[in-house]
Amino acid sequence: MRILLLTLLSCCLGLTSRADAAEPFPSRPIRLVVGYAAGGAADAAARHLARIVSATLGQNVVVENRPGASGSIAAATVAGSPADGHTLLYATTDLILQPLLTGSAGYEALRDFVPVVGVSRRPLVLVAPSATGFRSVSELTAAARARPDAVAYESSGVGSVEHLVAHLFGRVIGAQLVHVPYKGSAPGILALLGNQVQFGFEVPLGVAEHVRSGRLVALLTTAPERLASLPAVPTAREAGLAGLDVRGHWGGIFARAGTPQDRVTRLNAAFASARNAPETAAHAVFQESTSLAGSADAFAAFVRAEQERWTALVREAGLKLSP
Numbered sequence: 016m017r018i019l020l021l022t023l024l025s026c027c028l029g030l031t032s033r034a035d036a037a038e039p040f041p042s043r044p045i046r047l048v049v050g051y052a053a054g055g056a057a058d059a060a061a062r063h064l065a066r067i068v069s070a071t072l073g074q075n076v077v078v079e080n081r082p083g084a085s086g087s088i089a090a091a092t093v094a095g096s097p098a099d100g101h102t103l104l105y106a107t108t109d110l111i112l113q114p115l116l117t118g119s120a121g122y123e124a125l126r127d128f129v130p131v132v133g134v135s136r137r138p139l140v141l142v143a144p145s146a147t148g149f150r151s152v153s154e155l156t157a158a159a160r161a162r163p164d165a166v167a168y169e170s171s172g173v174g175s176v177e178h179l180v181a182h183l184f185g186r187v188i189g190a191q192l193v194h195v196p197y198k199g200s201a202p203g204i205l206a207l208l209g210n211q212v213q214f215g216f217e218v219p220l221g222v223a224e225h226v227r228s229g230r231l232v233a234l235l236t237t238a239p240e241r242l243a244s245l246p247a248v249p250t251a252r253e254a255g256l257a258g259l260d261v262r263g264h265w266g267g268i269f270a271r272a273g274t275p276q277d278r279v280t281r282l283n284a285a286f287a288s289a290r291n292a293p294e295t296a297a298h299a300v301f302q303e304s305t306s307l308a309g310s311a312d313a314f315a316a317f318v319r320a321e322q323e324r325w326t327a328l329v330r331e332a333g334l335k336l337s338p
Contacts, residue, residue: 040100040277040278040281041072041073041074041100041101042074042101043074043101044074044075044076044077044101045068045072045074045075045076045077045100045101045102045103046077046079046096046101046102046103047061047065047076047077047078047079047103047104047105047268048079048081048089048092048093048102048103048104048105049061049078049079049080049081049089049105050081050082050083050084050085050086050087050088050089050090050104050105050106050107050109051080051082051086051089051107051171051198051199051200052080052082052198052199052200052201052202053080053201054199054201055171055199055200055201055221056137056200056218056220056221056300057105057107057199057200057266058078058080058199059220059300060105060134060135060266060300060301061078061105062078063295063298063300063301064076064134064268064286064289064290064295065077065078067288067289067292067294067295068285068286068289071285071288071289072281072285078105082198082199083172083198084113084120084172084173084174085109085112085113085171085172085173085174085175085178086106086107086109086110086113086172086175087109087113087114087120087121087122089104089106090104090106090110090113090120090121090122090124090127090128091120091121091122093128093269093270093271094121094122094127094128094271096271097271098270098271098272098273098274098275099271099274099275099278100270100274100275100278100279100281100282102270102271103131103268103269103270103282104128104268104269104270105134105266105267105268106128106266106267106268106269107176107264107265107266107267108176108263108264108265108321108325109171109172109174109175109176110124110128110269111124111318111321111322111325112174112175112176112179112325112329113174115325115326115329116173116174116179116329116334116335117173117174118335124318124322125318125319125322126272127271127272128269128270128271128272129269129270129271129272129273129274129279129311129315130267130268130269130311130314130315130317130318131267131268131269131270131279131282131283131286131311131314132267132268132282132283132286132287132290132307132308132309132311132314133265133266133267133306133307133308133309133313133314133317134265134266134267134268134286134290134306134307134308135265135266135290135301135304135305135306135307136263136264136265136266136304136305136307137218137219137220137263137264137265137303137304137305138218138219138236138237138238138242138263138264138303139176139177139180139216139217139218139236139237139263139264140216140217140218140219140222140223140226140233140235140236140237140242140245140248141184141214141215141216141233141234141235141236141237142207142214142215142216142217142222142225142226142231142232142233142234143155143207143213143214143231143232143234144207144208144210144212144213144230144231144232145229145230145231145232146210147210147213147214147232149213149214149232149234150232151234152234152235152254152255152256155213155214155234156188156190158213159185159188159190159191159192160188160189160190163190163191164191164192164193165193166190166192166193166213166214167192167193167194167195167212167213168181168192168193168194168195168212168213168214168215168216169195169196169197169203169204169206169207169211169212169214169215170194170195170196170197170203170215170216171196171197171198171199171200171203172196172197172198172199173194173196175196176216176263176264177200177203177215177216177217178194178196179328179329179334180216180237180259180261180263181194181214181215181216182194182334183258183259183261184216184256184259186258187256187258187259188256195211195212200217200218200221201221203215203217204217204221204222204225207222207225207231208225208230208231214234216237216263218263218264218303219236219242219244219245219302219303220299220300220302220303223244223245223303226245226248233245233248234248234254235248235249235250235251235253235254235256235259236248236249236250236251237250237251237259237260237261237263238250238303239252239260242303243303244302244303261328265307265317265321267307267314267318268282268286270282279311280311283310283311286308287308287309287310290306290307290308291306291308
């Protein structure tokens with residue numbers, strides 16, 4: 016009888032184990048954590064994709080904003096979540112830059128996360144409030160050189176791409192600039208519009224309308240060629256600042272390291288399909304950007320290459336920022 020009971024118990028445990036293994040995915044709503052404030056480009060892109068993927072997977076993909084520290088708060092949140100695919104991270108280049116620049120981000124990009132799918136890559140535009148009177152990079156440069164520590168720029172946070180590029184800009188032109196960090200691009204742009212800072216580097220989506228309305232002046236773009244939305248704006252090379260030809264921002268979806276491969280594959284297919292859908296290509300938030308949607312392996316290779324590229328750039332520039 017004892018042997019029979021043990022045998023029955025073993026069978027029951029085996030059935031439970033197989034049932035757990037066969038549990039459908041996703042079995043509940045998915046959290047998509049975004050490390051930037053609502054209203055910015057990353058938030059808008061994440062919400063658009065979440066809506067499409069929700070319908071594809073049959074479970075809601077809920078965007079959760081955790082702004083601050085250039086995305087590090089959100090990254091640390093996902094790094095500490097279960098590796099089951101139900102908590103994802105919408106990250107940008109900051110995922111690599113923050114630990115590289117500060118040495119204390121609470122995570123390591125290539126250790127704590129598995130790349131799921133790339134979303135977009137986009138350039139930056141150097142803009143200044145019209146009230147500053149700057150109409151060219153040379154005028155901004157002259158003012159910054161003449162008044163050390165009097166010309167301030169905004170960014171979406173310490174160690175962000177915008178911060179790094181603006182810091183490099185100061186080195187290239189030989190001027191000491193003041194950094195004013197914000198919790199995301201949206202409040203940074205508001206600071207520009209309010210003339211609280213003298214310039215900033217932003218994605219075209221966030222500032223193109225303000226440039227066309229005359230409230231901001233675009234001085235250059237980090238793109239390799241001129242932008243369709245701002246054709247009169249010179250590239251960094253055309254402006255004589257080849258050192259700023261860094262191309263800039265990318266965004267993508269990540270899961271916690273250890274997430275089962277079959278779940279990564281399913282998430283990759285759903286998000287890649289959403290990114291490459293006609294309605295996404297036509298959406299304003301994806302204008303002036305290049306799709307990175309492909310296989311998870313392709314995105315992983317891209318992230319490794321970006322890690323090497325930014326590491327070399329930071330070392331060459333001699334950058335080390337306080338957390």
